[in-house]
Amino acid sequence: HKDASNLAGWPAAFGDRLHTFLGARFDDIDYEDDATGTRRDYSQLSPMAGISYSPVSEFAIYVNAGRAFAPPSTRVVGDREAEESTQYEVGLKKWLSNGRLSATLALYQLDRENIAIPDDNGVTRQIGDQRSRGVEAELAAEPLPAWYTFLSYAFLDAELTRFAEQVIVPTEQ
Numbered sequence: 001h002k003d004a005s006n007l008a009g010w011p012a013a014f015g016d017r018l019h020t021f022l023g024a025r026f027d028d029i030d031y032e033d034d035a036t037g038t039r040r041d042y043s044q045l046s047p048m049a050g051i052s053y054s055p056v057s058e059f060a061i062y063v064n065a066g067r068a069f070a071p072p073s074t075r076v077v078g079d080r081e082a083e084e085s086t087q088y089e090v091g092l093k094k095w096l097s098n099g100r101l102s103a104t105l106a107l108y109q110l111d112r113e114n115i116a117i118p119d120d121n122g123v124t125r126q127i128g129d130q131r132s133r134g135v136e137a138e139l140a141a142e143p144l145p146a147w148y149t150f151l152s153y154a155f156l157d158a159e160l161t162r163f164a165e166q167v168i169v170p171t172e173q
Contacts, residue, residue, distance in 0.1 A: 019052045021064075029071050042082050044069045060093045073116040075124040083126075085112045100142045109133045117163055129162040 012020045024047045031040040050064030069082040091106030110132040117128040134156040141149050 016057070017054045019054075020050065022047075022049045024048065025068075027069065031071060033074070038074070040071060040080060042069070042071050044082060058095045061091075062093065063088075063090045065089070072114065072126055073124060076116050076126055077123050078125055081114045081126060083112060083114045083116075085110060087111075102138075102140045104136070104138045104140075106136045107134070108136070111161075117160070119164060125164075127162075127164045128160055130158060131161050132156055132158040 012022075014020070024045050026045050027043065029040070029042040031042075032038070046066065046068045048064065048066030050062060052060045052062035054060045065086070065088045067084070067086050069084045072080045072083055087108060087110045089106055089108040091104060094103045096102070112130045112132075114126045115128045115130055116124045116126055118124050119127065134154060136152065136154045138150060138152040140151075143149060
């Protein structure tokens with residue numbers, strides 16, 4: 001089976017059962033659009049960390065978290081800030097048939113800030129935050145050497161946690 005040493009970043013093992021990783025990605029985005037005269041520069045470090053524990057070699061429990069960012073939509077009008085996100089995940093992984101079959105179950109939460117939402121006039125502005133929570137299940141198999149099959153299911157519950165909405169209520173004359 002695969003262990004934490006296959007993950008990007010700085011892995012560390014504490015015996016055969018406990019693995020950690022710490023990583024980061026630095027993004028430097030320089031965007032120019034001569035047609036509209038738009039220029040945007042974004043630079044940010046996105047950290048991530050995780051830990052997994054294997055009470056037996058065929059089973060692992062893991063937890064990870066990370067932060068990320070993305071430039072705003074090109075449709076955003078007005079002040080533009082990078083869209084930021086934070087993700088938390090906890091899961092279980094089981095390997096069977098000498099690692100040729102695996103099952104994974106994960107629960108996660110993703111919080112996004114500064115997302116672009118059209119206002120009541122149809123103008124796209126960064127006026128929203130969103131929280132997504134979900135569960136994912138996956139079966140992965142290698143029935144023949146170099147042949148991989150996957151079966152997965154995901155349930156997602158997303159909601160806007162901050163947004164601007166204007167409701168027009170007609171008055172009686």
